Amino acid sequence: MTTNLSHSRPHIHLIHPKYRPDIDGLRAVAILSVVGFHAFPSWIRGGFIGVDIFFVISGFLISTIIFSSLERSRFSLMEFYVRRVRRIFPALVLVLVCSLAFGWLVLMADEYKQLGMHTAGGAGFVQNLVLWRESGYFDNLAETKPMLHLWSLAVEEQFYIFWPLLLAFVWKRQWNFLKITAAIGAVSFLANLYLMHRNPIAAFYLPISRFWELMIGGVLAYVVLHRPQLIEMHKKGQSILGFLLIAAGLILVNKGRDFPGWWALLPTLGAFFVISAGPNAWLNQKLLSNKVTVWIGLISYPLYLWHWVLLSYLRIIDSGDAPDLDVALAVALAVLLAWLTYQFVEKPVRGGGNRTFKVIALCGLMLLVGVSGAVLPRVDTRTEPAMFFNPAGNVEANRLNEKHHDISAYVSLANDDRQVAIRSPYCHYNLAGQTFEQYKNGMGKCLAIDGSKKNILIIGDSHAADLYVALSTNYSEFNFLQVTGASCTPVLSVHKPGTPCYSLINYGLEFASNNRLDAVIVAARWTDGYDDIATSISRIRQGNSNIYLVGPPVEFTADAHRVILRSREPLSKSRFLDKTKILINNQLKSMAAANNLHFIDRISLYCGADLNCPIVSNDGELLVVDYGHLTGLGARYLGSVMRRHGSLSGLE
Numbered sequence: 001m002t003t004n005l006s007h008s009r010p011h012i013h014l015i016h017p018k019y020r021p022d023i024d025g026l027r028a029v030a031i032l033s034v035v036g037f038h039a040f041p042s043w044i045r046g047g048f049i050g051v052d053i054f055f056v057i058s059g060f061l062i063s064t065i066i067f068s069s070l071e072r073s074r075f076s077l078m079e080f081y082v083r084r085v086r087r088i089f090p091a092l093v094l095v096l097v098c099s100l101a102f103g104w105l106v107l108m109a110d111e112y113k114q115l116g117m118h119t120a121g122g123a124g125f126v127q128n129l130v131l132w133r134e135s136g137y138f139d140n141l142a143e144t145k146p147m148l149h150l151w152s153l154a155v156e157e158q159f160y161i162f163w164p165l166l167l168a169f170v171w172k173r174q175w176n177f178l179k180i181t182a183a184i185g186a187v188s189f190l191a192n193l194y195l196m197h198r199n200p201i202a203a204f205y206l207p208i209s210r211f212w213e214l215m216i217g218g219v220l221a222y223v224v225l226h227r228p229q230l231i232e233m234h235k236k237g238q239s240i241l242g243f244l245l246i247a248a249g250l251i252l253v254n255k256g257r258d259f260p261g262w263w264a265l266l267p268t269l270g271a272f273f274v275i276s277a278g279p280n281a282w283l284n285q286k287l288l289s290n291k292v293t294v295w296i297g298l299i300s301y302p303l304y305l306w307h308w309v310l311l312s313y314l315r316i317i318d319s320g321d322a323p324d325l326d327v328a329l330a331v332a333l334a335v336l337l338a339w340l341t342y343q344f345v346e347k348p349v350r351g352g353g354n355r356t357f358k359v360i361a362l363c364g365l366m367l368l369v370g371v372s373g374a375v376l377p378r379v380d381t382r383t384e385p386a387m388f389f390n391p392a393g394n395v396e397a398n399r400l401n402e403k404h405h406d407i408s409a410y411v412s413l414a415n416d417d418r419q420v421a422i423r424s425p426y427c428h429y430n431l432a433g434q435t436f437e438q439y440k441n442g443m444g445k446c447l448a449i450d451g452s453k454k455n456i457l458i459i460g461d462s463h464a465a466d467l468y469v470a471l472s473t474n475y476s477e478f479n480f481l482q483v484t485g486a487s488c489t490p491v492l493s494v495h496k497p498g499t500p501c502y503s504l505i506n507y508g509l510e511f512a513s514n515n516r517l518d519a520v521i522v523a524a525r526w527t528d529g530y531d532d533i534a535t536s537i538s539r540i541r542q543g544n545s546n547i548y549l550v551g552p553p554v555e556f557t558a559d560a561h562r563v564i565l566r567s568r569e570p571l572s573k574s575r576f577l578d579k580t581k582i583l584i585n586n587q588l589k590s591m592a593a594a595n596n597l598h599f600i601d602r603i604s605l606y607c608g609a610d611l612n613c614p615i616v617s618n619d620g621e622l623l624v625v626d627y628g629h630l631t632g633l634g635a636r637y638l639g640s641v642m643r644r645h646g647s648l649s650g651l652e
Contacts, residue, residue, distance in 0.1 A: 014079055015068040022279045023057060024297030025288025026271065030054050031300040033250060035307045035334070038149075039327050046253035049267035051152045052213055052260070053246065056271035058156050059217025063181070066164050067225055070171045077164060082359050084160050089362040090349040091341050092153070095305040096122055096369045099146050099313075100376070106317055108562065111144065112377045118147035119373025123366050125157035132205040143315045144558065149308040151205055158207045159214050178222045185215030196261040197496065203260060210260070213268050220272055231276045239277035239284050245270030256528075302346065303338035310334050317566065321557050421504060422446050423468060423482035447511060450479040454518035454651055459508040462486045463553045464523035466630045470639030471521075475648065478518075483508030490522050491529035491536050505536075513542035519651055521600075523550035525628070526584050530591070537595060546650065548598040551585040553628045554606050560615045560624035577611060578627075598650065605641050 030050035037047025069075035096119050103115045121130035128151040142148055170180050189212040195203035203209045223230055231238065249266035257263050277284055287293065296303075310330040314322045322330075349358055424446055449455050456478050458468050465484040472480045488501035492509070495502035512520050520540050522533070533549070540547055555578035556563050563576045585603050592599035607613035614637070615624050623634030630638060642648070 013074065014065050014076070014083070015072060015074055017061065017064045017068070020279045021294045022281075022284035022288040023061070023275065024300075025284070025290070025293040026053065026057060026274055027297035027300040028288070028293040029246065030057070030271075031296065031303055034304065035331060038308055038311055039331050040324070041255075044250065045255070046250040048259075049246075049249040049253055049264070052249075052264050052267040053271045054152065055156070055210065055213035056217040056220075056268050056275070058159070059214030060221050060275055061217070062160065062163065062214075063218035063221035064225065066167050067177055067221055070167060075164075075168065075171075077168070080164050081160075082355070084157075085359050085362055086350050086355075088153070088157070089366055090345045091302040091305055092122070093362065093365045093369055094341060094345055095302075095309060096147075096373070099309050100369070100373060102313060103146065104376075104380075106313065108565070109377075109380065111316070112380060115146060116373040116375075116377030118145060118150070120370045122147050122150040122153070123370030123373060125154045127151050128154040128158075128205040128207070132202055143312060146309045146312040146316075148312070149304065155205075155207050155210050156214075159211060162207075162211075163214075163218075178219065178226075181215050181218040181222060185212045185219065188212035188215065192260050192264070193262070196258050200258065213260075213264065216268050216272050217275075220276055224276070235277045235281045236283075238273045239281035242270045242273030242275075242277065243283060245273065299335070299338040299342045302341035303334060306337045306341070307331060307334035310337075316558070316562075421483070421485050424448060425472070425479065447481045447483070449515060449517075453477065453479040455479045455481065455515075456519045456521060456648075456651070457481045457483065457508070457512055457515075457517050458521045458523065459483045459505070459512065460490045460521075460523040460550075461488045461525055462629060463525050464490075464521070464550075466553070466635050466638070467521065467523050467550065469632060469635035470630070470642065471648075472639075473636050474639035474643045478648075478651065483511065489524045489526070489529040491532050493532045493535065494529040509536060509539045512540040512544060515543055517544050517546075519546040519548060519648070520544050521548045521550060523600075523602075524552070525555075526552045526581075526588065530584060530588055533588075533591060534595065537597065546598075548600055548648070549588060549592045550600040551588050551602050552581045553630075554603055554613045554624070555581050555628040556613075556615075556624070557627075559626045560628075561622060564615055577607075577613065600642070600647050602638070605645060605647065606638055 030053035033044065033047040033050030033053070035047075036044035037050070041047075066075065066080070100115065100119050103112055107115060118127060118130060121127035127147060131145075131148065131151050166180070167177065170177065188208060188210070192203055192209035192212060195206070195209050245266050247270075249263070249270065253259060253263050253266065274284065274288075279285065279289065307330075310333060311327065314326060314330050318326070349362070447457075454477075456471075458464050458471070458480060459482075460467075461484060465482065468480055468482040468484070471478070483504065485501050485504045488495070488505055490505050490508065492502060492505060495505065522536065522540070524530075537547060537549075556576045557578055558566075558576065582603065585601065589599050589601065591597075603611070603613075613624075615622065617623055617633060617637070621633050622631050623637055625631050625634075
């Protein structure tokens with residue numbers, strides 16, 4: 001038994017499975033799901049499961065190639081990696097270069113630095129690790145990251161590096177492929193479930209919690225090669241079951257689910273059964289193997305690369321949600337670019353002669369792109385994009401530009417303020433670098449009741465921390481106490497027991513129920529948990545009856561200063577408001593009335609009846625630092641409006 005693993009025989013040809021048009025058709029289902037989700041997320045809420053379908057397809061095809069080639073002594077690591085380079089690099093280099101060049105035209109300095117880092121991460125196939133350290137796939141800032149989608153390509157490339165090396169090692173020792181594949185799949189799936197409870201972002205991005213999806217394809221590859229009798233029966237039924245599982249995933253899975261977790265079994269097992277049904281199953285033959293779906297499948301890789309870049313830049317330039325027509329046109333352009341890339345870049349590079357030269361050139365280009373991404377944005381000294389959108393008529397943008405503000409200073413100050421968890425006029429405790437238990441003993445002294453003043457507790461998240469600044473600077477006659485934490489919605493059901501937010505909010509609710517306060521103010525961004533607010537209110541009412549429920553803050557579809565500077569006409573901020581917050585605000589107002597609570601309509605107070613919310617003061621100072629957090633000046637402005645409108649009239 002001999003296996004070529006050296007570089008000495010690069011002419012060896014790996015054994016490839018017979019072409020199956022239905023697999024290209026399944027690729028079409030996957031890419032259309034992903035593009036649909038990214039373009040119209042409210043229509044195709046579970047479309048992101050298309051990536052999981054791709055994982056199963058890749059695991060099946062790559063494992064089939066490696067299993068077959070090793071077993072016939074025709075496997076070469078050199079040949080395998082050469083083929084991967086010729087398959088993956090051409091389109092990726094083109095998209096990275098175009099994105100980096102276009103970003104120089106339209107992005108601001110901090111955005112371009114982030115793009116450079118993500119370009120380097122994409123070129124080095126570690127983008128999943130870069131994003132893991134930043135934030136979630138579904139957060140508000142995700143749409144402003146043109147290279148976000150390369151996380152899945154990084155996971156696949158890490159699989160391409162790890163898997164052939166392991167299988168070659170296994171083959172030399174004559175171990176069983178199926179047992180190794182199943183064992184790795186089981187460990188990875190358990191890691192996925194474990195991380196979903198401990199660190200959901202890590203579960204989404206890390207290869208250890210994603211490889212099980214590729215292993216599902218690997219198990220199927222082994223069964224097709226060596227145990228075909230296990231899947232010979234009920235081919236039509238397998239195909240139908242697979243489609244039903246994928247459809248269930250598209251309908252039932254959404255951004256609110258714990259994903260991947262157990263939910264990822266729907267698309268992965270769906271893909272398993274569709275592939276196992278074979279090319280002659282009726283649905284596979286009629287639906288997946290027709291010319292249209294096969295064509296979409298053939299361009300699925302460049303389409304995956306292009307579509308998100310175009311949609312992301314569209315939303316960046318438009319400062320948030322773009323009109324549906326513009327989105328549809330961007331998708332159409334992505335399809336055109338994908339076909340052109342497939343026809344005139346991918347096919348010529350993958351075929352023909354000069355293979356060694358092509359591979360060396362592609363590797364050199366990828367290295368150059370990665371280095372450029374890491375270096376160019378750091379030496380870019382521009383204060384604004386080359387293609388700047390601000391017209392002379394935009395007075396607010398001109399005021400902001402005249403100040404030449406360092407936006408990062410605003411962000412830093414705002415972040416420092418929001419890190420405060422426990423605060424009163426006498427002291428504060430900061431969450432940064434500490435666990436809840438480490439400073440719990442000192443908090444009682446900080447949250448001291450002042451017998452000479454009315455005592456008001458503010459409990460909630462970082463937007464509640466904004467309220468502390470707003471109120472304490474405008475109501476000096478009151479003693480304000482603060483229990484807040486970033487992303488700590490004041491509803492325990494939102495948080496897992498033992499987490500800092502759970503402990504912090506539980507402490508705040510316990511303090512409210514055990515102390516006679518003049519009022520308790522409950523405030524948050526209210527992305528979730530507002531349906532269960534009654535549980536928190538009931539605990540607070542054990543000690544206090546005077547409760548103020550504050551509606552969600554003003555939120556923009558992009559960072560506020562970007563909204564101003566990118567506006568191509570005299571600014572109407574109402575256009576850039578996140579309208580979902582208005583709906584939530586109305587629901588909370590009804591809840592407050594039904595539960596005999598005071599309600600503070602923060603949106604109406606800050607923006608006025610026309611919802612034209614101020615972002616910059618009259619002298620050009622920022623009032624809003626990001627999508628909705630207030631600067632110190634912005635918080636004081638909100639507090640002055642609240643005082644003028646008698647928001648705490650029951651206490652004054």
